[in-house]
């Protein structure tokens with residue numbers, strides 16, 4: 001498929017507001033994509049790589065602005081691009097406002113479009129760009145990107161710019177891609193017609209909807225276990241339902257973690273009569289994969305590969321496990337007496353790429369596993385928690401300290417005692433789980449409840465900052481924080497809620513500046529806008545209603561706790577959570 005055609009169809013989708021029409025446009029696009037189906041299914045979500053793959057393009061706004069400036073000609077600088085961005089507010093519109101001399105016009109006149117970009121070419125250029133690393137890689141990236149922009153017309157440039165910054169924003173959420181895969185390749189024509197037809201007989205329509213929902217559920221299941229929209233779209237097209245049913249968990253390919261809501265023992269016992277109670281470990285989530293050959297890989301809750309940072313966990317699993325498994329758990333930091341250390345300590349180890357051996361001496365980490373998603377050829381996602389936990393104990397050994405201790409209880413006093421013991425031992429709280437529930441990846445449902453008595457903190461996205469004064473002039477000092485708001489199409493928006501400047505040491509200022517400077521989108525005087533990418537955990541005294549910030553709320557006395565390296569803006573706290581906290585104050 002020509003990239004120009006992809007851009008035209010993406011513009012059509014962007015201009016549409018009705019969800020069902022978006023799904024049917026997407027379905028048409030998928031049907032027409034032929035060999036490019038997998039790529040197109042990722043591109044519409046602003047992705048080049050599947051969700052399970054932690055490879056990133058690693059292109060910051062500045063690099064993209066420079067590439068646009070170069071393609072726009074000798075009189076345009078990255079600063080000019082940023083000025084236009086300040087006016088127009090969106091990088092796609094800025095890219096489309098320059099004349100890069102793309103070849104679309106020629107192609108339209110039958111010159112064959114030899115120089116017209118194809119979807120496959122954009123994909124392969126971006127993949128080679130992502131592979132560039134080490135000295136000179138910034139330059140290689142800039143050249144590749146400039147080369148691509150240079151060949152685009154304004155419509156293509158709009159979507160290329162958004163794609164490289166992973167901000168497609170055409171109103172296509174994961175749900176619409178899932179539904180469109182089903183509509184394109186599974187839903188029977190007669191069912192689609194009955195659902196669309198306003199005059200269809202009610203029973204016929206209801207039956208058609210039911211079958212369509214089953215088709216969607218089949219796609220959803222395959223997506224849950226694979227995290228790969230491109231592959232699932234191809235399987236749906238080529239092998240239909242049977243092919244999708246045959247998509248299984250693959251050891252070495254991470255899946256999304258199941259998440260928890262806040263809740264109490266009373267909530268748990270009301271719902272399930274018996275609750276499965278566990279210690280809530282204050283560490284970092286880790287998914288452990290051990291394949292047939294004995295190779296171990298570890299993934300964070302963002303599905304990032306963190307194997308290299310945690311060698312003692314790898315060694316532990318190598319010794320303890322002798323069949324292929326996927327386990328879910330937490331890595332915790334320990335002192336010499338085996339007592340848990342605070343969460344900040346584990347962050348010093350997690351995702352670390354340098355000085356791993358030295359840090360290993362300073363902070364000891366251990367695995368605490370609480371779930372087993374696959375063991376020795378058996379996918380266990382649909383098995384009840386108690387069965388999965390039994391399997392976990394079989395895999396790691398009944399008495400292994402790495403297996404969470406699971407109490408099944410219907411007695412509130414017994415649960416309160418368990419909680420008191422967990423807190424005494426220095427843990428964060430307890431988890432209450434439905435003993436019969438399946439493991440639902442990516443779901444923050446009611447089957448897992450977290451209970452921690454400590455004052456709440458918020459995980460907020462940094463969307464702006466201010467340069468410091470005097471000796472701190474070279475460092476970003478005050479950070480603007482935002483809460484996540486999901487819009488109707490499933491895209492995330494960010495609404496400001498406060499600024500934090502306290503609780504940050506000089507050393508941390510340097511680190512935070514290094515982390516955030518490449519993400520600067522615009523500067524005006526001392527103030528900078530920052531692309532949502534970094535999440536801060538912040539404490540506060542109270543949340544107040546306030547017209548100062550776009551969320552309608554402000555944090556009183558916010559203080560910096562840590563950077564949540566294990567979180568992305570998509571998993572930061574939402575405005576809904578803020579509203580719930582306000583109600584409970």
Ligand SMILES: Nc1ncnc2c1ncn2[C@@H]1O[C@H](COP(=O)(O)OP(=O)(O)OP(=O)(O)O)[C@@H](O)[C@H]1O
Nearest residue numbers: 259260278279280281282284285330370404431450
């Ligand atoms: N026994 C356990 N079972 C499940 N999760 C646990 C357990 N012990 C610790 N956890 C951790 O607790 C997390 C959920 O609680 P918490 O609110 O502390 O985390 P968060 O990262 O701030 O928020 P969230 O994960 O809910 O977005 C899980 O993601 C997991 O990492």
